[in-house]
Amino acid sequence: MASVYAPPGWMEMSAAQYRRILNREAVSITKRDRKRGGVYRVKEALDALHCAFHRSDGTDPYDGMAMDANGLVQSSPANQARCPAVAHRGEEPIADFEILSRQTRQAKGSMTGEDYLAHCRAVVVQAQRLGHL
Template sequence: MTGGGVSWSAPGWVGVSDGKYSELIQRKAVAVTRRDKRRGGQYTVKQAIEAINEAFHRCNGSDPYDGSKLDPKLLGTYNNDDAKAEGAEYKRRFSLLPTIDHITAEPVPDFEIVSWQTNDAKGDMPPEEFIAYCRRVVQVADQQGSNRR
C-alpha cells in the first residue's frame, strides 16, 4: 500500500498503473465479497482486497495449473452485453484473462490468479480434486485415441 489514500502497487506482470490496479482489485473485491456473502462468507471487502492483492503478487503471470501466459491486457475489458450477443466465440477470446479464483470452494478470502478457462473448468473444485479430474480426462482421451470428434 502506498500514499495517503488506498492505493496498491501493481505487480510488474500486470502492466498497469498503481491507480488502475487499485481500482481493479477494489472492484473485484466488492463483487467477490457480495457473491460470497450469499454463500455464507463473513469476510470484509478490505480483507478481500488484501487477499486479491496478495494473489496477484504471488502470481508470476502464468496460470498455475496449465502454465499458460496470462494476458493482463484483457483485465477490465470483458463486456457482458457483447458476451450475450456473440456467445461462445466472444468468451473464447478471453480464455487467458487473469481471474480471481477461490483456492478452495469455501467462501473465504483465499485466492489465486488463474486464466478464465481454468477458472471455468475448475468450478468449485479444490485444487486436488481438479487435478484428479484433469488426470481422468487425459486418461480417457488417451484410451479413446482419435475416436473423439
C-alpha cells in the first residue's frame, strides 16, 4: 500500500499535487546521488523530503524570506527565485534534506551551510566598509 503524504499548511495544494512533487524530487535526487556514491532508495528519499517540507515553515532558513510553493505546480512561476528547492543538509549523499529558496540554493552552491553563512557575513562587512550599508 502506498504511503499517504499530506502537504504542510504553508504549501496550499492538493495531496495529489504534493505527492507528484515529492515523487519527482525523490527520483531526481536519488538518481543524482547514486552517481555520487549514495545508496538510499527512492522511498527513503520520499520520506526524508516529506519530513523536510514539514520541518520548513515556508521561509528560507538562510534569508528568512517567504517561499512561494505555487511555483512548484506552475509551468512558469512568476517568481522562480522564491520557489522551494531541495538541498542536502550535509555534504554526504544521504537522504537528509532541507528546503530553501531556489535563490539561496543557487547562491549557496556546493558550500556547506557554515561556509555560506561565513561568506554572507564577509559580504556584509565589505559592504559596510565601502559605505554601501
